Amino acid sequence: RVPVAITPSVLNADLADLAGEVARIPSADAVHVDVMDSHFVPNLTLGLPVITSLRRHTSLPLDIHLMIEDADRWAPAYAEAGCESVTFHVEATRAPIRLARELHALGARASMALRPATPIEPYAELLGELDQVLLMTVEPGFGGQSFLDLVLPKIARTREIVRRSGQQIAIQVDGGVSLETIERCASAGADVFVAGTAVFGASDPDAMVSALRERAAG
Numbered sequence: 001r002v003p004v005a006i007t008p009s010v011l012n013a014d015l016a017d018l019a020g021e022v023a024r025i026p027s028a029d030a031v032h033v034d035v036m037d038s039h040f041v042p043n044l045t046l047g048l049p050v051i052t053s054l055r056r057h058t059s060l061p062l063d064i065h066l067m068i069e070d071a072d073r074w075a076p077a078y079a080e081a082g083c084e085s086v087t088f089h090v091e092a093t094r095a096p097i098r099l100a101r102e103l104h105a106l107g108a109r110a111s112m113a114l115r116p117a118t119p120i121e122p123y124a125e126l127l128g129e130l131d132q133v134l135l136m137t138v139e140p141g142f143g144g145q146s147f148l149d150l151v152l153p154k155i156a157r158t159r160e161i162v163r164r165s166g167q168q169i170a171i172q173v174d175g176g177v178s179l180e181t182i183e184r185c186a187s188a189g190a191d192v193f194v195a196g197t198a199v200f201g202a203s204d205p206d207a208m209v210s211a212l213r214e215r216a217a218g
């Protein structure tokens with residue numbers, strides 16, 4: 001198993017002061033940045049120019065979550081920009097194996113995301129090409145939605161597939177993760193946790209990062 005990690009999402013933080021917001025979570029394991037193109041999801045956030053700037057303002061690893069069409073074309077540029085981890089959606093990628101290898105060649109971790117209704121089983125064999133699987137626990141597009149308990153059995157099945165593979169593949173969950181829901185995710189088998197509203201809606205975001213980590217570790 002990989003160590004428990006908390007990767008706060010800046011989606012619902014002050015996007016006009018990204019550097020300032022990231023400075024409020026020094027003990028985070030990485031900063032989760034949601035890139036949306038208003039095609040794959042009905043929302044538009046930010047892209048490569050903003051992330052290139054953010055790169056200069058933080059030494060925390062950048063965990064990029066691409067919710068965009070044609071990830072094959074756009075994902076490598078985020079690795080070239082110095083992002084430590086790049087997540088593409090399997091529903092928006094033509095050649096996930098080729099893309100994962102390309103990201104590795106550029107020095108980034110390769111991560112593949114699944115929407116809540118996308119099953120893990122068809123992709124079991126390609127998990128060995130990845131460093132991380134992101135299981136969405138809300139429909140992607142917006143922060144502040146409520147956690148979908150119906151994804152819990154998929155988290156458990158993914159954990160079993162990863163265990164059988166004998167490889168160190170992180171299972172990240174994203175959407176509605178809070179002090180209230182994180183234990184359910186952890187006991188189902190998740191080890192990396194995205195939390196947006198829970199962290200940036202707290203009066204002390206960094207203390208919330210620690211509280212989430214403790215609760216996830218049980």
Ligand code: DX5
Pocket residue numbers: 009010011012032034065138139140141142143144145174175176177194195196197198
């Ligand atoms: C949703 C994004 C999430 C979102 C999580 O599409 O991928 O990263 O910011 O926000 P919360 O924690 O508020 O659900």
Ligand code: ZN
Pocket residue numbers: 009032033034065174194
């Ligand atoms: Zn995300």
